[in-house]
Amino acid sequence: MGNTDKFEMIANTYDTSERIQIAKVSSDAIRNYLVDAKSKNAIDFGCGTGLVGMNLLNEFKSMLFLDTSQNMINQIKQKITEFNFHNVDTLCFDIEKESLSGFHADYIFMSQVLLHIHDVGLVLSRLFDVLNEGGHLLIVDFNKNEKIVSDLVHNGFKPEELTDIMTKIGYRDIQFKTFYTGSKIFMGHDASMFILDSKKTHQ
Template identity: 30%
Template sequence: MSSLLQETNRQRFDSIAADWDDSPMRRAMAGGVAAAIAAAVPLQAQWQALEYGCGTGLVGAQLAPRLRHLLACDLSPGMLAVLDEKARAAGLDNLHTRVLDLTREAPPAQRFDLIFSSMTLHHIPDVPALLRILHGMLAEGGWVALADLDAEDGGFHNPDVPGVAHHGFERAELTCWLQAAGFRDISARTAHTAEKTRAGKTALYPIFLITARR
């Protein structure tokens, strides 16, 4: 089931990669998440970081200049191709990309000072398992910063969008999962509130940022 869901996600994101950055809502969301990470985590110029589910790098490209190196990972080669071109154009020589699906592949051998993601967890069927993997990828004292939707009624995505495993998360439950995975110093805050209008009705969707340390 997990493999099928992730293949569905790969195909969908490959097909929409070229136009992904055209959405003002996505750009605003990424700006809010990047700012929240920069405010919550003491970013250091010598840090090695990994972004999981980086997409076209709307978040990671904002944080890369404050890091020594950023490995931007996604299961969609199409998304990464867009990011590669953006990184070249912006002169981000410290940003490199890699196709990676941690639900099916072994993690990199390298240990990271920071691992972050934005709007990725709701595509992952077994989030507690992923958190255990992320914990093992961090250097001692390293940080994780995860942004995603607060629990919602399913209205954030169009009904025909495939590959959605969760309609957001309860912050308390995610905190418990992080604790079970071995994380400490867990803290959650609202990073951004997305607004969507459908059939003449506008709804607000808070997006949390939860941080923790190994």
């Protein structure tokens, strides 16, 4: 997945106060979309050091933290040991390189992950295959910001365009809203963040 090398290097110092704050507002936004989740299994996709997923552990029956960076996964393993978390697992895996076979989840959430993914359609399609029938994919990311020009990341997304991609894959009941605006939170620029909820269902 994109920028793994960079994340390997910053894993030990990733949990800044700014990132912790954004993770909190992101996990609060995700929590608003959860329905009867206590009996459900979740995947924190592109979890980093688990800042968002850790805030949501009590909402689910179990959670898998998944990231392409082994150093990020190691940070989570330390937290799991330190806080004696149960019903938690970790996996270092790159879904852009191969399908995630053998894993299924009722909820998959990804926070500020999609902007690092080169082939958005491919990854969203592979995540669709992982979802159980009736399961939800929740995406938290930046709204499109034309001021940002980068070879490393997408400069945000238009949720309407994501909706088109996802509808073709088979996602349904797609809804989104902007839930947070912050100063200099996206590569030194002021930016706003959206949450998108979608469902895998045969209609």
